[in-house]
Amino acid sequence: xxxxxxxxxxxxxxxxxxxxxxxxxxxxxxxxxxxxxxxxxxxxxxxxxxxxxxxxxxxxxxxxxxxxxxxxxxxxxxxxxxxxxxxxxxxxxxxxxxxxxxxxxxxxxxxxxxxxxxxxxxxxxxxxxxxxxxxxxxxxxxxxxxxxxxxxxxxxxxxxxxxxxxxxxxxxxxxxxxxxxxxxxxxxxxxxxxxxxxxxxxxxxxxxxxxxxxxxxxxxxxxxxxxxxxxxxxxxxxxxxxxxxxx
Ligand code: NAP
Numbered sequence: 001x002x003x004x005x006x007x008x009x010x011x012x013x014x015x016x017x018x019x020x021x022x023x024x025x026x027x028x029x030x031x032x033x034x035x036x037x038x039x040x041x042x043x044x045x046x047x048x049x050x051x052x053x054x055x056x057x058x059x060x061x062x063x064x065x066x067x068x069x070x071x072x073x074x075x076x077x078x079x080x081x082x083x084x085x086x087x088x089x090x091x092x093x094x095x096x097x098x099x100x101x102x103x104x105x106x107x108x109x110x111x112x113x114x115x116x117x118x119x120x121x122x123x124x125x126x127x128x129x130x131x132x133x134x135x136x137x138x139x140x141x142x143x144x145x146x147x148x149x150x151x152x153x154x155x156x157x158x159x160x161x162x163x164x165x166x167x168x169x170x171x172x173x174x175x176x177x178x179x180x181x182x183x184x185x186x187x188x189x190x191x192x193x194x195x196x197x198x199x200x201x202x203x204x205x206x207x208x209x210x211x212x213x214x215x216x217x218x219x220x221x222x223x224x225x226x227x228x229x230x231x232x233x234x235x236x237x238x239x240x241x242x243x244x245x246x247x
Contacts, residue, residue, distance in 0.1 A: 001066040001245060003027040004059070005043075006083055008034065010175070010202045011097050012071035016043045018234045025241065028063075032079070034137075036156050039173075056086035067241050070228070071097040075135075075196055077223040084226035095240040096230045099199035101222055102207060109216040112197075116141035119194050122218045123148055131190045133206060134220065139164065151188050175202035181209040193217045 003019065005012055007029045019027040020042035031038055033047040050056040060068065070083045080096065087094035104110050113119045116134060120142045123130060127147045132139075136154040143163030150167040152158065161167055170184075184190070185206075193210045195203070197219050210217045231237055 001025055001241065002064055003067050003069060003241065004063070004065045005029045005069045006072050006079060007031055008076065009071055009073050009099075010200060011099060012069075013039060013041065015069065015071055015097060015234050015237055016041050018238070019043055032076075034156075050082075050086075053082045053085045053089070056082050057089045060086055060090045060092045065092055067244050068092050068094040069097055069237055070094060074098060074101065074199055074222040074225075075220075081226055084228050087228070093240075093244045094228050095237060096225065096228050097234075097237050098225065098230050098232065100232055101197045101199045102204060102219075105211065107211045107214075108207070109210075109214065111216060111218045113218060113220055116220060117144075119218045119220050120145045123192060123194070128191045129189050131185065131188070131193045131206070133193065133195045133203070135196070151190065176205050178205040178208055181205045182212060185209055185213055185215065190215060194220075196220045197222055 003025055005015055005027060007013065008031050012029060016029050019025055027043045029041050029043055029045045031045060031047045032049060050059050068083060068087050070080055072079050083094060111122050113122050116138045123145055127149065129149045130151065132142065132150045132152045136156055136158040139152065139158055139161060140163065142150065146163060146165055148166065150164050151170060152167055153170040153172055155173045157171060193206060193215055195206065195217060207217060229240065231240060
């Protein structure tokens, strides 16, 4: 069977590793091409957009894809919508391999907001020391609040940020470790953390560290997902593939 995995996440890499051990499945991983040096993968990888719904539908047809796995990031809303629609147009079975969103635990001081613009406003007017972990794209949203000191953590260099005059960069890729997250927040005297509610375990330690230190966390909620079958682990993806195989 031919499997196309839409990736760019820890989950997709984990799935790729499992798929590499299956000689009965011919799997390809698709990446958008956003990171400069994506992690090495054990299955064939293609990089770059498909050209919207029509392009993805053509790819599914041309490569006779039997199962489409949407293992993209919960905030990558466009590709998930395109995947659902291209699967519908071509009759390709689709399953979304998604991480459950994080939920508030006792001790969490969360301020939940709908998007990055609202996150920037929620930091407040008085200058604060902010650990900003929402990714390289969308940093312009914070230019409305240039009075804060931003410690910006991204995988790739975000380029010049003249609209955020008081910032420092941390170029790092998860997973992150609780002790290191706690130490970072203490050493950098972080007063507020800004994050997307990305779910999963790789970046959750910052949530735990903030809880332990009593820090407020501004949490951007994920966009609504298209209505397709959802699973939360690799085994369930294989179960879906088996169900398609059996017809
Ligand atoms: P997006 O807004 O949903 O997608 C924009 C366009 O990028 C899509 O229409 C598609 O172009 C292309 N694209 C996205 N994912 C692709 C994939 N896996 N393979 C091929 N083309 C893809 O996506 P985004 O938010 O920019 O995220 C881009 C990638 O980074 C995703 O793969 C996602 O898993 C990963 N990522 C995103 C975030 C985040 O916070 N958004 C965080 C970590 C990782 P065409 O229309 O031309 O096909």
